[in-house]
Amino acid sequence: MKICFYPGCSFATSAGYKESTEAVCRKLNIELNEIPDWNCCGATVMFGENKLRATTLAARHFALVQTMGFEDLVTGCNACYATLRKAARLLDRDRELFQKTQEVLHNLGLELDRIPKVRHLLEVLMEAMPDSTSDKYKTLSVGAYYGCQLTRPDQELDKGWYPEILEHFLARIGFSVKEHSARTQCCGASHAVIYKNECQGLSHRIIREIANKGAQVITTVCPLCQFNLDQAQTQNNEPRLPVTYFTQLAGLALGLAPAELGLNKLLVSADKVLTRP
């Protein structure tokens, strides 16, 4: 399988997301075709600034996807996912905005005729991962954390408040899942960089809830969520739960080595829980 991949700006530098995604895709024969010369998606801030600029930042990738001959665009970041989908929706509904965006892109030497479908890497792996045949991780209980942008407000992927797709995924690939109530609570998002102290509490309540419900590991689907939840625990003693990417757990399920999956990059070490007998 070949997919057109949009990494977004936090993918490469995050704690093992890149390593694990690439390793898992290699193992599953998924060819990741990175969009050449990609730019920032505009993140959540751009729509508040200028609608045309916001859609153009996103639509530039849509045009590039078209040049590459793909129908879909895949990203592993919730903010990219939400932003690109929002732009796609606006362009689809607003004829005038679509034409203006086309003009701007035309001046950049790019043509946009159709809007690709924006998909999350989670969807791709949902389809590609084989069912687990091993009991190795059956006793490892995972708390799935979705973050606030994956299903809200656009609920196409799953229910808005209480999604379950990640739990289904984890159970299918051989992990034990702990239900909890923090799955779509906000982690502080990009505010965690600027308002660090204020946002610590937001991350802590998520970690506390997942720990209270008995999980040993947290798994995330977004670089910013992972970073916020992981770093919040560096100044805090209790509880300490490793915060993994879902791709890292997928890699473990496929029998890949922890080092190959960048698990050594986590701030709260996962060694103990993963290497238990």
Add this chain to the structure above:
Amino acid sequence: MTTQNKPKIGVYICHCGMNIAPKVDVEEVARYIQELDHVTVARDYKFMCSNPGQDMIINDIKELGLNRVVVASCSPRMHEKTFRNAVRTAGLNPYYFQMANIREQVSWVTKDSQEATEKAKSMVAAAVARVFFHQPLDTREVTVAKSVLVIGGGIAGMQAALTSANAGYQVSLVEREPSIGGHMAKFDKTFPTLDCAACIMTPKMVDVLQHPGITLYTWSEVEKVEGFIGNFEVTVKKKPRYVDEKKCTGCGTCMQKCPTKKILSEFNEGLSFRTAIYTPFPQAVPNVPVIDATHCRVLGQNKKCGVCAKFCETKAIDFDQKPEFVTLKIGAIITATGFQAVNPTSLEQYGYGRFPEVYTSMEFERLNNATGPTSGKVLMKNGMVPKRVAIIHCVGSRDTRHKKYCSRVCCMYSMKFAHLLREKTGAEVWEFYIDIRSPGKLYEEFYNRVQEEGVRFIRGRVAEITDMVEDPGDEGRLTVIAESTLTRRTVRVPVDMVVLSVGLEPARGSEDIGRLLGLSRDGDGWFNELHAKLAPLATPINGIFLAGCCQGPKDIPDTVAQAMGAAGEAIALLAKGIVTTQAEISRIDPDLCSGCKSCIESCTYSAIRFDEARKVAVVNEALCMGCGSCAAACPSSAAGVKHFTDKQVMGEIEALLM
């Protein structure tokens, strides 16, 4: 056309108070119309529908010898009957009348005054051109069956049945559940007087059962409705009960002995179990159990059991029972199919189905009821009495993502819950509301009373209910998070129990009933009344009336009043003994008919039969509704609808296009 039949048309332009006149220059329209051919007189008047307005038409017919009349005013749905009667009073055939709608179709919708005036002129001219071709038509009188069908055995249907039967008419009451009683039978107390629902309800149920004028069909559904006002032919399907109603004494031994005991009780909202042979509740009417064929070991699982049959002393169990079909001759139909409570599962933020201590209001009604699963003690699933309870208003109501409308009863029943909780448990009660809606006799007083009883009211829609622990006091509880819009603060209230005051939506299956009866439904699924203000109980289908919540959310007092009203409408119809059939019906010209039968296939009322001797299609005038399907289907222009002839319609169109 002979001289005495030469059309002499009178045209009347109505001001409709301020509705038409300020926008349309009615005097100018009258002046313009006066100049048209065959128009004898054209006048304008403030209210044509008033007595003086009608007298003006009658006098002109008599004095000026008018033989055609046009009134330009509101919609024919509003006043066509009024003016036809005026024309008839003056001695003219009422079909020598045509109406032009210059209110809904002109003054209310056209912005520019000059444009509106021009539009009105052309619409009135079209009516004049049409009425020129009108022909006298006759209506016929048909006798009426002196019987009423009531669909639905909740408080609305029961009351409608009792009122109709008390007036001496034969009533058939059809209820799909094993017992009558509906939702009200599930309630403990009723607001604002706190009457015990069972105390006022069960005697009525017995009255219905024992009334010589009422035939009760429970565990039955309306299968087919044919015919027309006064002469409906209704087929009722009696679902197999597997218990012979005549033999059963209601002793209850079968229910005690039935080994299949773990079926969730529908009547107790899934909070307790019932057996496979069961009555929904001890006071069920009739007190005859049914066998739930899905769960029964004999009927559903092909196993040997038959314990109920073995213990039944009167040999009432009959596993071979088949559905029975009963055909009824009915004069009037009262639809009382009611509502169902909104299922709040899709409002995920409230955690219904996820958190055991989140209840719907119907569940709470049962929890609170002396005949409920806890014998009326308000207990949590762990058997403890809650110390603090939150009641969330408008769950699924007043929300553009769910139901846009206010469900009308939730504020009041929420406050009833609060009162009962305070009284029974002493628990702290927090009501989260958007607005308190208490418009009813003694309702506002009840609101004041529960406030004095110490119930806390927070004005703000609840954002979330969570089991996340953020404070030691949250442990083992649910936290309600809301914005208190009066204090402009976010509040977090840890509670032991949450009641979701869910809204009302049309009962399951009301779409099918609507299709059977030909009733239209509004955007939310409630049945449409004929007129929101002046005909709230009638429907566009003559002889079919509405009672209770099937028309929209209502409380018990309004439901009972409406049920009595609907019965009154039915009685008024039946008491007269005759109905006049409409004259605008299909006519098939036997000389032109080729016998292709296209019309027979197109007719939804089965009103056309084929005359084998003459090889032509023939219309049954009593059944024809004048819909025109046959006219459209007929390839040889043999079928046509009276009062909608080609000449009349083309004449109207031509004048419009002039």
